[in-house]
Amino acid sequence: MPEGDVVRRTARRLHAALAGRELVGCDLRWPDLATADLSGRCVLEVASAGKHLLTRLTAGEGGEPLTLHSHLRMEGSWYVERTGSDGRGRRSDAGVRAVLVTDTWTAVGHRLGMLDLVPTAAEGTLVGHLGPDVLGPGWDAAEAERRLLADPVRPVGEALLDQRVLAGVGTFYMAEACFLTGLSPWTPVGDVPAPGRLVALVHRLLHANAERTEQVTTGDLRRGRRTFVHARSGLPCLRCGTAVRVALIGPPAKERTAFSCPRCQSGPTPTDDGRPQAPLGARPRRRAPVRAADGSAKR
Ligand SMILES: [Zn+2]
Structure with a gap:
């Protein structure tokens, strides 16, 4: 799932392609926006x-400046x-949600999770x-720490994922930051020994990846060694060899x-009953047989 660093790189790429240019075409494939036409407006930034x-746009004729808001959610891009390029056929893809056309570049939003148009x-x-915003120009570490500690019994992993606490953190940075501080994600935030250091660590991890395409926290770019625990359930921890666990x-x-x-x-975890956990996707899930009205199992 795209996190703050990926979204920031996406914003930069779109800004470089669109800022200062007039939209000469627009296609928003979204229920409430299908008739919105942004042609004639310039992209400010x-x-x-x-x-x-x-995506901020100039005022149209007699209108007001508008912002096209999008969110990548799970798999958007x-x-x-x-x-004028053929777009490799992608523009006709059913997953396309937005097309913004300038005379030079065309931006295509694919499988977006949210799309809104507001003043x-x-x-x-x-x-x-x-x-x-962890990667924003107005980053305020003290305010982030204050928000993190607002509910002392809340699990630290849950608090880190809350965008009202820190904007930009997803499951990747949450898992890696908890590992690097030696705390289970289920540790109550009130028990985190140095919350300021944890906030600074999250900031550092996102910044380190803001300029590169790979998300790495180990410093090792080799496949399978880029994270200490994230997406490694069932695999040996890179530090101690114990099987990494995953839980909700x-x-x-x-x-x-997580x-x-x-x-x-250290700290609490709901899966510390010693049961081994298979890596995600390692075992195909068995479907329960569908029961017909007479109770017999259907194939
Ligand atoms: Zn370990």
Whole structure:
């Protein structure tokens, strides 16, 4: 899932391609926006706020400046191609949600998780709830720490994932930051010995990856060795060799995956019953047989 560093790179790429240019075409394939036409407006800038993308546009005739807001959620992306190129057939892809065309470059939003069009003056309704943006110019570490500690019994992993606490952190940086501080993601934030150091660590990890395409926390770019625990369930911890575990964290219906090493990371965990856990995707899930009305099992 794209986290703050990926979203920031996406914003930079879109900004480089679109800023200062007039839109000569626009296709928003989104229920409420299908009839919106942004042609004739200039792109002022493309910025990121946490995991949100803000494409700011000039006022149209008699209108007001608008912001096209998008969020990549689980698997969204924006790519840029030369206007007039065949787009390798991708523009007709059913996953395309937005097409912004300038005379030189065309930006295509694919499988976006959110798309909104609001007056720029009302951006706050979409991103005003966010905590300090880890990669933003106005990064405020003290405010981030204050928000992190607001609920002392909350599991630290859950608090780190809350965009109202820190904007830009997802499961990757949460898992790696908890590992590097030696704490289980289920440690109550009130028990984190040096919360300021944890906030600084998250900031450092995201910044280290903001300029490169690989997400790495180990300093080792080799495949399978880029993270200490994230996405390594069942594999040996890179530090101690114990099998890395994965479990869900967060409030019901909003659970996310948390990877951790039961040996290197102290503190509570709901999976410390000693059961081995298979790597995600290692075993195909068996489907329960579908029962027909008469109770017989269908194939
Ligand atoms: Zn370990």
